[in-house]
Amino acid sequence: MHSLKDKVVIITGASSGIGLACAKELFAHGAKLVLASRNIDALENLANQLNIDSKQAIAVKTDVTIEEDCKRLINTTLENFGRIDILINNAGISMRASFADVKVEVLKRLMDVNFWGTVYCTKYAYPYLIQTKGSLVGISSVAGIHGLPGRTGYSASKFAMQGLLDTIRIETLKKGLHVMVAIPTFTASNVRFSALTADGSTQGETPRDEGKMMSAEETAMRIIKGIRKRKRMLTMSVAGRLTPFVRMFFLNFVDNLYYKQMKKEPDSPI
DSSP: EEEETEEEEETTOOOOOHHHHHHHHHHHHHOOOEEEOOHHHHHHHHHHTOOTTTTTTTEEEEESSHHHHHHHHHHHHHHSSOOOEEEOOOOOOOOOOOOTTTTTHHHHIIIIIIIHHHHHHHHHHHHHHHHHTEEEEEEGGGTSSOOTTTHHHHHHHHHHHHHHHHHHHHHHTTTTTEEEEEOSSSSTTTTTTTTTTTTSOOOOSSSSOGGEEEEEEHHHHHHHHHHHHHEEEESSHHHHTTTTTHHHHHHHHHHHHHHHHHHSSTTTTO
């Protein structure tokens, strides 16, 4: 994908952090944007700030935990632009509590946003991404390749997201769909301020030094570059690169092996 000009891109969680930075970067590349978030005021402010007109970008109020909202997001995109080239599943929340202390409803909330939000948006966008041989992107974390203490729900939801996207990649090996899992390093964004604690209340101040983290803008630039190069996994830290190294080394072979085996099944869905 040498040029992003006029590509239709859906970004969930576009009102702040990495999603907001991706929107600005893609706008600079001439993409047509569909900005999704529960915070419609923030999306409209972004459109005004960038002086975007309705021919280049629209804002769609979307709660990714609600399936009908995600379906409406995709339908609205098609009504306005007629196609979908890129879906960036960015909407997400984090948590910070031990498993012993955290309430079950907090873990469920993490799964609803981070995993099911990705499922819903991807399910309804899927046939149109196949048509354009576009890009399906999930914003994950090192927590999705190795469990992080104090973040059981977050790790579980990111493991689930990555499992979903990896499987879709294998199922579509011969269909031209690009599937990328992006694994940022710790990024200065609102996700930690809104992280849930054991009882479901928001964390507020982050315990980490924001000044030592990668900026949301730098993270967005790397994500867009990864999309243009059609990377399968984009890691942005030494830890992120080393942790999955052995698995990554043989993944292409394993992908093709599983594809051939599953293709041989009676009434194979592939």
